[in-house]
Amino acid sequence: xxxxxxxxNWIAALVVAPQLLIIFIFFYWPSSQALYWAFTLEQPWGGGxxxxxxxNFIFLLSDDRYWHSVRISVIYALATTALAMGMALILAxxxxxxxxGYKSFRIGLIWPYAVAAPAIGLAFRFIFNPSxxxxxYLNYAFPDLWNPVMNxxxxxxxxxxxxxxxxxxxxxxxFLAGLQAIPRSLTEAAAMDGARPLxxxxxxxxxxxxxxxxxxxxxxxxxxxxxxxxxxxxMTSGGPARATNLMVYKIYEDGFRxxxxxxxxxxxxxxxxxxxxxTFIQFRYIERRVHYT
Amino acid sequence: MRLSFVSAAAxxxxxxxxxxxxxxxxxxxYWYGLSGQLGDAVQQTCDRFNASQDQYEITCIGQxxxxxxxxxxxxxxxxxxxxxxxxxxxxxxADLMMSGEFYPVHQMMSDFGIEIDWDDYxxxxxxxxxxxxxxxxxxxxxxxxPMLYINNEHYAAAGITEHPETWEQFEANxxxxxxxxxxxxxxxxxxxxxxxxxxxxAHGIPIATNNxxxxxxxxxxxxxxxxxxxxxxxxxxxxxEDMLEIRTSQGGLNARDSFSQGECSHYFGSIASHQAVTNLxxxxxxxxxxxxxxxxxxxxxxxxxxxxxxxxxxxxxDDEYRGAAEYLKFLATPESEEFWSTNTGxxxxxxxxxxxxxxxxxxxxxxxxxxxxxxxxxxxxxxxPLTRGIRLGGFIQARSEWSxxxxxxxxxxxxxxxxxxxxxxxxxxxxxxFARTYRGKELP
Numbered sequence: 019x020x021x022x023x024x025x026x027n028w029i030a031a032l033v034v035a036p037q038l039l040i041i042f043i044f045f046y047w048p049s050s051q052a053l054y055w056a057f058t059l060e061q062p063w064g065g066g067x068x069x070x071x072x073x074n075f076i077f078l079l080s081d082d083r084y085w086h087s088v089r090i091s092v093i094y095a096l097a098t099t100a101l102a103m104g105m106a107l108i109l110a111x112x113x114x115x116x117x118x119g120y121k122s123f124r125i126g127l128i129w130p131y132a133v134a135a136p137a138i139g140l141a142f143r144f145i146f147n148p149s150x151x152x153x154x155y156l157n158y159a160f161p162d163l164w165n166p167v168m169n170x171x172x173x174x175x176x177x178x179x180x181x182x183x184x185x186x187x188x189x190x191x192x193f194l195a196g197l198q199a200i201p202r203s204l205t206e207a208a209a210m211d212g213a214r215p216l217x218x219x220x221x222x223x224x225x226x227x228x229x230x231x232x233x234x235x236x237x238x239x240x241x242x243x244x245x246x247x248x249x250x251x252x253m254t255s256g257g258p259a260r261a262t263n264l265m266v267y268k269i270y271e272d273g274f275r276x277x278x279x280x281x282x283x284x285x286x287x288x289x290x291x292x293x294x295x296x297t298f299i300q301f302r303y304i305e306r307r308v309h310y311t
Numbered sequence: 312m313r314l315s316f317v318s319a320a321a322x323x324x325x326x327x328x329x330x331x332x333x334x335x336x337x338x339x340x341y342w343y344g345l346s347g348q349l350g351d352a353v354q355q356t357c358d359r360f361n362a363s364q365d366q367y368e369i370t371c372i373g374q375x376x377x378x379x380x381x382x383x384x385x386x387x388x389x390x391x392x393x394x395x396x397x398x399x400x401x402x403x404x405a406d407l408m409m410s411g412e413f414y415p416v417h418q419m420m421s422d423f424g425i426e427i428d429w430d431d432y433x434x435x436x437x438x439x440x441x442x443x444x445x446x447x448x449x450x451x452x453x454x455x456x457p458m459l460y461i462n463n464e465h466y467a468a469a470g471i472t473e474h475p476e477t478w479e480q481f482e483a484n485x486x487x488x489x490x491x492x493x494x495x496x497x498x499x500x501x502x503x504x505x506x507x508x509x510x511x512x513a514h515g516i517p518i519a520t521n522n523x524x525x526x527x528x529x530x531x532x533x534x535x536x537x538x539x540x541x542x543x544x545x546x547x548x549x550x551x552e553d554m555l556e557i558r559t560s561q562g563g564l565n566a567r568d569s570f571s572q573g574e575c576s577h578y579f580g581s582i583a584s585h586q587a588v589t590n591l592x593x594x595x596x597x598x599x600x601x602x603x604x605x606x607x608x609x610x611x612x613x614x615x616x617x618x619x620x621x622x623x624x625x626x627x628x629d630d631e632y633r634g635a636a637e638y639l640k641f642l643a644t645p646e647s648e649e650f651w652s653t654n655t656g657x658x659x660x661x662x663x664x665x666x667x668x669x670x671x672x673x674x675x676x677x678x679x680x681x682x683x684x685x686x687x688x689x690x691x692x693x694x695x696p697l698t699r700g701i702r703l704g705g706f707i708q709a710r711s712e713w714s715x716x717x718x719x720x721x722x723x724x725x726x727x728x729x730x731x732x733x734x735x736x737x738x739x740x741x742x743x744x745f746a747r748t749y750r751g752k753e754l755p
Contacts, residue, residue, distance in 0.1 A: 059747060060748075063410030063411075063412045064412070149563045151563070168557065168721065169722065170722070257714075258718045258722060259718040259724065271711065275382075276708035276711070278741075278744065280748075
């Protein structure tokens with residue numbers, strides 16, 4: 019097998035330098051600062067800090083509020099991922115079947131990916147508003163059935179639905195591309211053998227889709243841990259009574275609003291380690307079941 | 312030909328003169344947190360300052376919210392790109408004081424030979440921003456205090472003739488309103504500033520030990536042992552008895568708008584919203600404001616100032632400081648105070664500013680009538696050790712602990728006493744951490 023390579027290594031270095039510089043400035047540098055702050059008590063306005071070792075971490079790990087935040091972040095991540103990928107898969111399977119109007123569906127389903135999280139948050143805030151929104155009809159029929167302003171689990175449900183909706187398009191694009199990469203001859207052969215569409219989906223298309231499925235699982239889990247800020251901020255601000263205070267939002271809340279820079283830095287480090295660990299686990303245990311062709 | 316040469320030279324000279332003139336202007340930045348209609352009013356004070364003289368040019372940049380103004384200033388300060396003047400909210404006062412990264416306005420004004428009669432400032436306002444020696448660290452600017460907003464037409468329909476002075480009367484009014492068929496008698500949104508801080512001031516009860524933190528960093532919250540608990544239990548009871556409705560932005564209409572649209576009969580809010588409510592109601596019904604009630608058997612004390620003050624940050628040039636000093640002096644003139652009080656609901660911060668408005672009969676008629684009650688509330692008694700203000704580090708976090716716990720109690724997850732106990736113990740942890748971060752330092 020032939021491989022392309024540069025004879026002059028310095029040209030290669032020059033070409034990747036801008037990218038490396040960007041990664042350094044926007045990732046390694048802030049991360050190293052956060053790592054340093056996590057082990058100190060940093061005064062918000064500068065003016066000195068004190069090395070405290072693991073004190074910030076011990077404080078966090080012995081704080082039941084922090085564990086609550088971790089717990090609901092895991093619930094949020096699993097629920098949004100399952101919901102988003104499930105919806106995306108169903109939509110992609112149908113878009114791929116080339117039923118009538120599938121082209122417009124395909125475009126329509128990709129569009130939501132371009133919507134910014136806060137805009138999604140605002141739209142869903144209106145939809146789920148208990149007194150003025152679409153959900154108010156529900157309350158009109160069954161009084162006090164739906165109240166995300168007071169009820170924590172309602173608020174969480176609302177944030178999960180909005181978060182999942184945001185992710186559907188992304189997964190949809192990849193599922194559809196994955197389905198289209200499956201040779202038509204396979205599905206056609208299955209059809210000739212008498213397999214109905216559902217059977218073909220289950221026995222031919224889904225097994226061949228596992229690499230895409232695995233890739234999306236990793237991306238979605240990571241994304242739902244780190245990218246929920248915009249939605250939480252516009253929809254609930256972490257409330258009511260911390261019911262939607264996800265890890266990312268808590269970092270913002272403690273660090274930037276509460277000016278507890280060290281505590282927030284320690285939380286960022288824990289979140290980073292958690293996401294790395296989850297990705298590692300997925301590669302280690304789930305990837306074994308994936309067959310690349 | 313010759314003529315045109317001369318005129319060209321004249322134009323060039325004029326242009327270069329004006330260019331030099333423009334360069335000579337000392338420029339400095341001011342970051343403010345107010346947004347919306349209030350933010351526009353801040354921008355106008357800047358335009359007025361720039362038009363009033365030709366030596367300095369202030370650039371005012373809105374940061375969309377008090378919290379953002381402080382956060383962004385800190386980030387900029389760390390990168391040495393900070394503004395000369397920043398508007399910082401009441402709750403951030405202790406954090407800024409401990410940082411030491413500011414130029415005390417008292418000292419700055421005397422360094423630049425600007426005479427300010429510091430005694431002219433209302434003590435209830437000045438004390439909040441002063442050092443333990445009574446010298447002002449920051450310049451009082453937008454000053455407010457909470458008020459009870461009342462729909463007079465709902466009152467008339469329910470046969471109520473007087474605005475309540477005590478919580479007992481307030482409750483009786485709620486009952487009367489409900490009995491008269493009023494759907495929403497009281498639009499409520501949990502607010503530490505009103506329910507805890509100003510409530511405790513008006514009742515003369517402590518929020519924390521060490522005189523609310525003024526006497527040292529080793530303070531502890533005590534509001535779970537005061538009449539505040541009873542008040543919050545009443546709020547919960549009113550919610551259960553349907554005399555109160557929770558109205559927050561997350562739920563659609565916030566308390567202010569629920570009131571302004573004539574839906575709810577009461578709401579508690581800052582006097583700063585007086586102008587906004589005036590605009591929203593737009594004469595569609597008769598309404599008024601009154602001081603926040605106290606419980607029977609308590610002697611009413613003064614409330615303290617809310618809003619924000621202007622801090623001059625360290626690390627700037629003398630020229631920029633001179634400009635900042637001139638701007639602050641400009642804001643302190645009676646004309647500026649009148650402009651500010653007319654265009655917002657905020658109250659004047661100096662006695663002369665207030666007297667000038669009183670003398671003109673400013674507060675005699677709508678739409679400004681009632682705003683003088685805010686000042687009455689602020690100056691009800693001379694500020695004592697418990698009603699000077701609050702000097703507690705990490706207070707923004709403490710506010711959020713309170714809100715979250717109260718939300719939990721209102722949702723019925725725990726009793727109000729349990730909620731406040733938890734909020735206190737968690738806020739104490741914040742205080743401890745704050746004292747630990749500034750170990751070896753004292754409040755100035």
